Amino acid sequence: MDSVNVELLSALASYSVHRALVCSRSEFFDAACRNPFKESETGVIDLTEDDPEAVEHMVNYLYHLDYLKKPLSRRSSQRSSRPSSPTSRRQRSKKLNLALIEDPLLATMAAANQSARDPMTPPDEQANHFDDSLDSAKFPDTPLEEAFQEDPFEAVETEPETAVEKAHLLTHAKVYAIAEKYAISGLKALARKKFAQQIEVHLSSPEFPEACQEAYETTVDSDRGLRDVIIQTFRANPDLTLRKDVELAVRETPSLAFELFRMASGMPVFT
Incomplete structure (x- = not known):
């Protein structure tokens, strides 16, 4: 299994997420990734029996520690206002790569690795090494919004919960x-x-x-x-x-x- 990513497969989308982040916030996913189950071998966790909207909000929480206060994807906005059918589900199926999000910890590690490769950096300034194993990473309690460089939830509208009548x-x-x-x-x-x-x-x-x-x-x-x-x-x-x-x-x-x-x-x- 990839030590960095794990794929969460819902009925309408596939989410490629950081394994260490997901496992650090869910006892279930941690057990699925670490124990000798099928999920730990394939790197895919099947969530197709769960409500796809709830899965999307869960993934959003895993990265932002919140939900329903983030920009919504165009597809998610559309499916909330239209009845779903097997055909329309296949047509709206999407693959969102959450691994593209640069987590604060990953940003710090990347900066350290870049510094280590820079020949202009004196050796004594490179003494502060980082463990490149994500499994041993300790994630901050509150993610830093500015550290997220690309949000895979295609931002087309912001829907703050307190400002919505629905x-x-x-x-x-x-x-x-x-x-x-x-x-x-x-x-x-x-x-x-x-x-x-x-x-x-x-x-x-x-x-x-x-x-x-x-x-x-x-x-x-x-x-x-x-x-x-x-x-x-x-x-x-x-x-x-x-x-x-x-x-x-x-x-x-x-x-x-x-x-x-x-x-x-x-x-x-x-x-």
Whole structure:
């Protein structure tokens, strides 16, 4: 397996990413790359069963420690507004080479290597050597934006979440689920924070009941991250139960209905 890159394959795109960066932020990817699994031999991790939008946001987080605040690709903007089909998915399939992004650590290492090759540099100034093994690299907690020289997410528009009227409740629920699946604790905490902030602003959105269903169907009972936010929202806004779309979502989601019943009965929601 390439010691530098690993390929994350989603249903709509292929992401060539820095192995050390991805593995440093995901316990799942770290195990897949280091243990004697098929992924460690081929260098390809199959994510085609996951929601492609959630995969894109996950990859964006791995590099920028955020999502939905970066420039969107033209293709991703288009597919968010059109229904997808097998044919259209193949037509919009793309390969994004995230290895083209120059990570702050890689930039520092490249500069050191260039200095070592420069005959004008005195030998005593080259004493500060860097280990060229990416696997042993320690990445900074906060990436430096200016160090990224090429963003493979073809920038055509910037969509700050706070400036967009459209709700992203469902998106945050999906990102939360994929963060749990691939053991990316930072992304999971960020998705919960964004979900909680959005639910206050977009409580009347038609996306609210669907997001509730997504949260309950993709998490286990003991994972209270999104579930507690939803229960607290129902407790603070009892009129939500009068909405037909919310009623339908509750009827179709037994675990949500059960917890709302316990809440209404004055019992602990989760024991």
